[in-house]
Each structure stands twice: as C-alpha cells, then as structure tokens.
Amino acid sequence: MLNETQLWAIFDGTIVTLEIAIVAIIFGAVFGVVVALGRLSKSKTANALSWFYIWFFRGTPMLLQLFIIYYAIPIIYLDATGATFTVDPMIAAFVAFSLNATAYLAEIIRAAIESIDGGQMEASKALGMSYRQAMTKIIIPQTYKRLVAPLGNELIMLLKDTSLVSTIALFDLLRTTKTMASATGSWIYYIYAAAIYLFLTTIIQVVFDIMEKKLGIYER
Amino acid sequence: MSMVKLVNVRKSFGNLEVLKGVNLEVSQGEVVCIIGASGSGKSTMLRCLNQLERISEGEIYIEDVLSDKRANNKDLMKIDPVTVQSLCTELGMVFQNFNLFPHLTVIDNVTIAPLIVKKIDKKIAETRALDLLSMVGLSEKKDEYPSRLSGGQQQRVAIARALAMDPKIMMFDEPTSALDPELVGEVLATMRHLAEKGMTMLIVTHEIGFAREVADRVIFMDGGVICEEGTPEEVLLNPKEERTKSFLNKIL
Numbered sequence A: 001m002l003n004e005t006q007l008w009a010i011f012d013g014t015i016v017t018l019e020i021a022i023v024a025i026i027f028g029a030v031f032g033v034v035v036a037l038g039r040l041s042k043s044k045t046a047n048a049l050s051w052f053y054i055w056f057f058r059g060t061p062m063l064l065q066l067f068i069i070y071y072a073i074p075i076i077y078l079d080a081t082g083a084t085f086t087v088d089p090m091i092a093a094f095v096a097f098s099l100n101a102t103a104y105l106a107e108i109i110r111a112a113i114e115s116i117d118g119g120q121m122e123a124s125k126a127l128g129m130s131y132r133q134a135m136t137k138i139i140i141p142q143t144y145k146r147l148v149a150p151l152g153n154e155l156i157m158l159l160k161d162t163s164l165v166s167t168i169a170l171f172d173l174l175r176t177t178k179t180m181a182s183a184t185g186s187w188i189y190y191i192y193a194a195a196i197y198l199f200l201t202t203i204i205q206v207v208f209d210i211m212e213k214k215l216g217i218y219e220r
Numbered sequence B: 001m002s003m004v005k006l007v008n009v010r011k012s013f014g015n016l017e018v019l020k021g022v023n024l025e026v027s028q029g030e031v032v033c034i035i036g037a038s039g040s041g042k043s044t045m046l047r048c049l050n051q052l053e054r055i056s057e058g059e060i061y062i063e064d065v066l067s068d069k070r071a072n073n074k075d076l077m078k079i080d081p082v083t084v085q086s087l088c089t090e091l092g093m094v095f096q097n098f099n100l101f102p103h104l105t106v107i108d109n110v111t112i113a114p115l116i117v118k119k120i121d122k123k124i125a126e127t128r129a130l131d132l133l134s135m136v137g138l139s140e141k142k143d144e145y146p147s148r149l150s151g152g153q154q155q156r157v158a159i160a161r162a163l164a165m166d167p168k169i170m171m172f173d174e175p176t177s178a179l180d181p182e183l184v185g186e187v188l189a190t191m192r193h194l195a196e197k198g199m200t201m202l203i204v205t206h207e208i209g210f211a212r213e214v215a216d217r218v219i220f221m222d223g224g225v226i227c228e229e230g231t232p233e234e235v236l237l238n239p240k241e242e243r244t245k246s247f248l249n250k251i252l
Ligand SMILES: Nc1ncnc2c1ncn2[C@@H]1O[C@H](COP(=O)(O)OP(=O)(O)OP(=O)(O)O)[C@@H](O)[C@H]1O
Pocket: B013, B016, B018, B036, B037, B038, B039, B040, B041, B042, B043, B044, B045
C-alpha cells in the first residue's frame, strides 16, 4: 500500500498533470478562436499568419516544441544578450501546451464556424450587424454545442500528453509513479497511475456529455 | 420621393452576368411584386439593394440618397461605411429559409439587432418586440426557440425581426416557397396587413393570386432585365411580352 509521502507525491503529480491540461485547454480555446478567425479572414496577412501557426504547431512533435521553449529559448537569449535566463519548467509547460492546443483547436473551431449555415451571416448583415457583431453574437455562439465534444477530446489528449513534461524536470503523475515503481521494483504503481488517468478522463467525458446536452437545448 | 431607385444596375459573378441593366424606382407605400423564372436575377436584385452583394455597375439610391455607384466593378464614390450601413438598414429583408437565429428565443431574435446595432434600451426593445410579435400573432411564443415553431410561425417571427429595425422598405425573397401549403396563408396574411398599413414592399413571389391582390405593380424579370412591368391586371392578365405569357402559362 501507499504510505503518506507517496500518496502526497502522487497527488502533487496529478495536480501538475491537471494544471497543465486545464491551462492549455483554456488558452487553446481562447486563442484558437483568434487563429480560426484569422484563417477565415479576408485579410491575406491574417490568413497567412494563422496558416503558418497551425502548420508549424501541428507539423512538429509536441516534445520538440517543449524543448524549444524550455531549452532552446534560454540559449538563444544567452547568445543574443549575454545574460542568462532560465525558464520555469511549469511555465514552459503551460506555454508549450497552450500554443499546441491553440493550433489543434483553431482548426476545430474553424470547421465549426464554417459549418454554420451561410444564411445566418446574411440575416445578420441584413439586420445591419457588422461582421464582428455577427460573429460574436450569432455565428460563434452556435458553434458551442458542436465544439464541446472535440474540446473534451482535446482535453483528454492533453491530459495524457502532459506526461511529456517529465523530460523538462517536472514531476507529473506518470513520472511520479514511475519513480516509485523503479525505487521499489513493484508494478502496482503503474496500476495506480492507470486508475487515476482513467478516473480523470471518465470525469471529463461525463462532464462534457452533460455540457453538450445543456448547450443543445435550443435544438428542440 | 422614391424609396429605392436602381439605375442601370449590372451584376456579374465572374463571367456570368446576372443583372444586365436593371432600372427600377419604387415610391413610398408602393407594393411591388417581382416574378420570373429561376435564375432570372430576382434574388440578386434584392441582395444588391441592401448590399449583401455589391453591384458591378450602376447606381443605387435609397430614399434619394446614393448608396452605391460603380462602374466596371470599381467603387466610384467610396461612400463612408457608416452612411451605407444606415441606408441599408432602411431595408428589411425576409428570406425564403427564414434564417432565424436558432440559439436565441423568439423575443431575442427580434430584439438582438435593435440592441446591438441601434444600441437602444433593453426595456424599449422588448416592449417594441412584443408589439411586433402580437402583430404577427405570436406573442405567446416569445420564449420558445425557433426549432419549436412551424415554418409559418418562423417566417412570421422573421418578419417581426426585420420590422424591429424600423425599416422603411421591406423586401421579401420568396417568403412562402419553403412552407407547407397549409402554412402559406398565415404568412401572406401578415404581409397583406403590412401592405395595408402603408409599408413599401418589394416581394419576389410565385404566389400569383397574392400578387394580383396586393401588388400595385408587378414586375416580370427575365434573363437579368425587367422584361415587363405594370399593374397586376396588365402584367398578369394581359401580358404583352411573349416571354411573360409563356412564363405565366408554365406556372399557372
Ligand atoms: N454568389 C453567387 N455566385 C455565383 N453565381 C451566383 C451567385 N448567386 C447567384 N448566382 C447565379 O446568378 C443567377 C441568378 O440567381 P438569382 O438567385 O438572382 O435568381 P432568382 O431569379 O432569384 O432565381 P430563383 O427563382 O431560383 O430564386 C443564377 O444563375 C445563379 O446561379
């Protein structure tokens, strides 16, 4: 069985895992809307910038992005200014996962916006709304229900992918349990880890299912 | 004073010229019904009026004020967007597919544009919306979502929603074409009521009976031009143009 120290270590590891996933999903959703609007924008610059953003963050490994932020940026900074600069690993993880989630969610959000019937924008314009008003009050709110399920999936992916942070000196859930397993030679810690991951992903699934139903009330 | 005026309006989509020089002037209180075959440019004409589409050439006046003037797809006047926007909201539009906002209740559908575009007080907007909803006979449905209404009810809400912006001219693009036959009557009744109250109306419709009854003028469009126009008797009963005759023969 777990002693108290181990229990707390696993608890702390779980918190690290959750924190990163939750911060990333929130920032990812907010900036994802911005990048999605950029992709849909008539402005060539906005379009190209958001295309490039998505291309980069979806086309390179998450682990590489983490390394760039945690290892490469301080070196670049040192070369450029001569001053040393360290990135807090937790901040690095927040930034890397948020940037990455933004790219994935931007594509999901863009598809959701494009799936809204064109008549909605026309009716909004005919009523005198600006593009911005039509987007924020009419179009985007209609995507919420369609976004819940993909958002839940993304959160589950993030939760599992956070195990990558063990490479930048963070003790997340998986690394904590793995350390215990190696120290004691017992496999039981992996079972604990699996149970906690499953518990969290199940909760996410249930909560997102409920949200999806709630947000859909207007559809009969 | 004319409410809307199109002068030699042309509109192309790429190489496809859809409007080929349309001239039209509608005076206050006039009810104009527009008929014509599919693809003749009826919708495009309405959509150019409120700038859902931009014309390629010609001039558009709304209440005698120039709202767009172009030649060869070039904006000749660069009228300031605020002016254009306020001119275009003088035109209310009702669509074939209603296009109600599904995520908003009936009353919110009606109040949203006054609230966010005209920035009027919420209380005032709601009082006005309730008046309009009772005019279209739907005040008891105010808290329903559109998906719970019949097509006819949805279209009447759409009419109330357009009226909430206090337009001077109402445009209807086949407002009853998507409706089951038994629901057409209630929408036409609402439109008839508006016409009786003196609203200036531009109606694209295939309801010839309705056009005969309420129209002051009937316009027959064909191939991107106004082919024939006149009183309902002239155009619908005694058409002069062969194309009008053959169109009427086909749909009657
Ligand atoms: N956005 C667009 N892009 C390209 N072509 C278009 C567009 N909108 C309309 N058209 C074309 O313009 C022509 C006229 O269309 P319009 O919708 O004005 O006809 P209509 O008289 O309203 O016909 P209907 O009775 O079918 O509604 C059609 O050939 C149509 O395919």
